[in-house]
Amino acid sequence: MDAITDAKKAFRLFRRAFATRAARQRVRRMVEARAPHVAQRFRVAVYFADTDVNMYQIRQWYRPLQSIADRFPVVVLARSPLGAEALLRDDALPVAFVPKIGQLEALLAEQDIRIVLYVNQNTRNFQMFRYGRRWHVFINHGESDKVYMVSNQYKAYDYAFIAGQAAHDRLAEALWGYDVPQRTMRIGRPQADHLSGPLPYAPDERTVVLYAPTWEGDRASMSYGSVLTHGVTLVERLLATGRHRVIYRPHPRTGVMDDAYAAASRRIVAMLEAANRADSSAHHVHDEGPEIGWQLGAADVAVLDVSAMVYDRLATGRPLIVTRPADDEAQVDTSGYLSDCEWLTVEAAEDIVTEVDRVRDDPGAADRLAHWSKHYFGDTSPGAATARFEAAIRELSDLWEQHHARREVRD
Numbered sequence: 580m581d582a583i584t585d586a587k588k589a590f591r592l593f594r595r596a597f598a599t600r601a602a603r604q605r606v607r608r609m610v611e612a613r614a615p616h617v618a619q620r621f622r623v624a625v626y627f628a629d630t631d632v633n634m635y636q637i638r639q640w641y642r643p644l645q646s647i648a649d650r651f652p653v654v655v656l657a658r659s660p661l662g663a664e665a666l667l668r669d670d671a672l673p674v675a676f677v678p679k680i681g682q683l684e685a686l687l688a689e690q691d692i693r694i695v696l697y698v699n700q701n702t703r704n705f706q707m708f709r710y711g712r713r714w715h716v717f718i719n720h721g722e723s724d725k726v727y728m729v730s731n732q733y734k735a736y737d738y739a740f741i742a743g744q745a746a747h748d749r750l751a752e753a754l755w756g757y758d759v760p761q762r763t764m765r766i767g768r769p770q771a772d773h774l775s776g777p778l779p780y781a782p783d784e785r786t787v788v789l790y791a792p793t794w795e796g797d798r799a800s801m802s803y804g805s806v807l808t809h810g811v812t813l814v815e816r817l818l819a820t821g822r823h824r825v826i827y828r829p830h831p832r833t834g835v836m837d838d839a840y841a842a843a844s845r846r847i848v849a850m851l852e853a854a855n856r857a858d859s860s861a862h863h864v865h866d867e868g869p870e871i872g873w874q875l876g877a878a879d880v881a882v883l884d885v886s887a888m889v890y891d892r893l894a895t896g897r898p899l900i901v902t903r904p905a906d907d908e909a910q911v912d913t914s915g916y917l918s919d920c921e922w923l924t925v926e927a928a929e930d931i932v933t934e935v936d937r938v939r940d941d942p943g944a945a946d947r948l949a950h951w952s953k954h955y956f957g958d959t960s961p962g963a964a965t966a967r968f969e970a971a972i973r974e975l976s977d978l979w980e981q982h983h984a985r986r987e988v989r990d
Contacts, residue, residue, distance in 0.1 A: 599630075603660035606676050609667045616673060621654040621690045623647075623972065625672070628703035630661040634669075636698045636720035638870055641671040642773035647969045648672070651976065654690065656683065658703060680706065693979045694972065700732050712982075714738060714975050721887040722746065722768060722894070722955060724912040729753035733762075740766045740971055742894075743957040745915060764971040767956045767964030768894035774876030780862035782877075785824040788817055788935060789878035791871075792902070793886040794832040795840045799908035803885040806833055807843045808905040809923065813882065813931040814847050818854045818863065820932055826874055827851060828866040830886075880935045882923065885911060889920075896952040896959040898938040898945075902928075916951045 625644065627637050637655070644653050654673045657663035663676040677683040683706075693713050697704050698720045708715055714737045722728070722742040729749055733739055734757055741747060741763045751759045790813065795804040806829060817823040827847055834841025851863040866874060875881065875891055880898045883889050892899045893916060903922045904911065911917055921938050923931070938944045952959055957967075 599660050602664045603678070606660050606663045606667065609664070610676055616654065616675065616690070618689050619691050621652045621673070621692060622976065623651045623653045623694045623696065624690075624692045625653065625655045625696045625698065626658075626704060626707050627655055627662055627666070627698065628658040628701040628706075629699065630659045631665040632661075633699065634662070634665045635869075637666070638669070638671075639720060639770050640696075640698060640718070641669070643769035643965060643968055644672060646769075646773075646965055647972060650969070651694075651972050654692075656686065656695075656707075658683075683707075694975050697736065700727075700730060705735075708735060712986075714979060716740060716975065722890045723887045724749070724915045724917065725887075733757060737762075738975065739763045740968070742766070742768055742890075743953075743955050745955040764974070765957060766967040766971050767958065768891070769964040769968040770872075770891070771875075771894040771956075771959065772962055772965045774872045774895065776873030776876075778873060778877055779864055779866075780824065783860070785822055785861075786935065786939075787824045787826065787877055787879045789826045789828065789874050789881040789883075790814060791826075791828040791874065791881065791883055791888050792830065792833070793884040793888070794830040794835065795837045796909075797836055799906055800910045802906040802909045803902075803904050804830070804833070804840060805884050805902035805904075806847070807837070807840050808925050809902050809928040811843050811846055811850075812928040813923075814850055816929065816931050817935075818850060818861075821858070821861075823932070823935070824861065824863055825851060826864045826866055826878060828871070828874055831867075880938060882931070882935075885909070885917065889916070890955065893948075893952050894956045894959060894964075896949060899948065900934060900938055916955065919947055919951065921947075 625637065654675050655666055657666050657674055657676050658678055660678065663674060666674045675686050677686050687710060695707060695713055695715050696718050697716065698718060717733060717736040717739040728746065731754060733750065733754060739762060743765050747759055747763065750757060750763065790810065792805045792810055793803050796802045814825055814827065817825050829844050833844050848865050851865050854863050855861050871891065875895060880900065881892045882900045882902065883892060884902050885904060889901055899921065900923050901917065901920045903924045905925050921944055923934060927934060956964065
């Protein structure tokens with residue numbers, strides 16, 4: 580049995596190595612086909628050492644970074660061939676493929692990089708920390724109450740951009756000797772300012788409900804998925820009204836651990852297709868797109884599982900329902916928003932239509948939502964977070980200028 584397991588691991592490693600080598604060749608051709616980067620152009624870099632599997636972590640920053648690129652030119656430093664290939668195909672930001680340290684050093688010598696942004700805690704970030712005389716800034720790829728959000732790794736960065744008061748309190752409580760007011764800057768959730776995009780339907784009088792469940796998890800403590808317990812029932816009830824439009828966006832890993840979850844998801848998709856055939860104006864959506872954005876912006880109400888998606892929706896300040904895990908062993912934080920959110924139990928899934936109407940019309944629900952949205956993200960009015968993001972970059976840029984000027988005087 581061990582021999583079979585080892586053989587499978589060896590095959591996966593070989594396949595991955597082959598894919599990486601092939602990607603490296605494709606990336607080289609893609610880079611050669613493009614004009615070289617103008618020397619001394621870029622002031623801000625995003626360091627991305629991951630493969631394509633974690634592209635979602637940087638994709639969500641494309642639009643906020645594009646919004647500041649005219650004033651603070653941005654380049655992505657890609658270390659992995661697979662990650663670089665995905666970045667180049669996206670063509671959202673300039674990309675420098677620097678797989679080796681020598682290539683990274685050459686790029687830094689050619690460009691005037693003053694601020695380096697990091698979207699995750701990849702261990703290869705440490706290779707970039709060696710370069711001083713520039714600010715290393717952790718910007719993360721989401722906001723939540725997960726343990727990840729209070730990692731002691733925050734101390735490795737010069738600064739961290741955080742969402743708001745909740746993040747400040749979380750870090751102050753968890754990290755010993757970390758000067759939160761001095762080392763962090765509150766920017767809200769700039770991604771929430773960029774949730775527009777072409778809709779796959781024409782808006783009408785229907786109430787749009789986004790149902791975006793997470794996967795079933797690989798252990799009881801992480802069993803947050805609702806597809807099997809809530810999903811089929813709530814979608815069935817919403818489709819029956821004729822006045823709701825459902826956007827169903829399941830997690831890509833739904834069903835990988837439990838065939839029953841996969842079967843439940845297929846049943847939901849079949850129900851959506853049947854409803855669309857029965858009513859050509861319904862335009863229910865089974866969404867499997869690579870990015871999340873327009874879905875959160877278009878939905879009148881979002882029904883979400885315990886996941887980072889909850890906080891992405893909370894950043895919009897718009898109605899939100901959270902499915903309560905059916906498994907009592909699922910770990911749920913009760914110190915923040917989830918202590919006061921609009922829960923949907925398994926039993927209440929039968930009454931989802933009533934619940935959707937309630938969270939839209941109930942002043943109490945609106946007040947709770949507004950309180951927690953402000954606590955986590957500050958001002959969520961359109962454009963406010965993007966303005967704070969740019970202001971934070973400008974502040975660090977000015978601070979760089981001050982340090983640089985003092986150094987020149989000493990020299």
